[in-house]
Amino acid sequence: MNLRLKPGKSEYTEEEAASALGLSSTQLRLLLRHHVVEEEETLSNAALMRFRPSDLLMLSMLHGVRQGE
Numbered sequence: 001m002n003l004r005l006k007p008g009k010s011e012y013t014e015e016e017a018a019s020a021l022g023l024s025s026t027q028l029r030l031l032l033r034h035h036v037v038e039e040e041e042t043l044s045n046a047a048l049m050r051f052r053p054s055d056l057l058m059l060s061m062l063h064g065v066r067q068g069e
Contacts, residue, residue, distance in 0.1 A: 002022060003021065003056060003057065003060045004019070004020050004022070005020055005053050005056065006020075009053070010053070011050040011051065012051045012052075012053075012056065013047075013049075013050065013051075014028065014046050014047050014049055014051075016051075017051040017055075017056055017059070020056055021060055021063065023063070025046075028046075028059075029043055029046055031059060031062060031063055032059075035059075035062045
């Protein structure tokens, strides 16, 4: 996966995070559901979530692991 971060940007919206990861918003939500959230209700707030560059790095690594499944 090729992570595309914007220099100087410290927070990303759900849409920006998905784009930086090369995923759709739906794919990002599936990744979050599989690896991060414990309750389905949490994903209803995904549009309000803000992701830091370190979050995106971790998600890109998790996505790579998932691709290998």
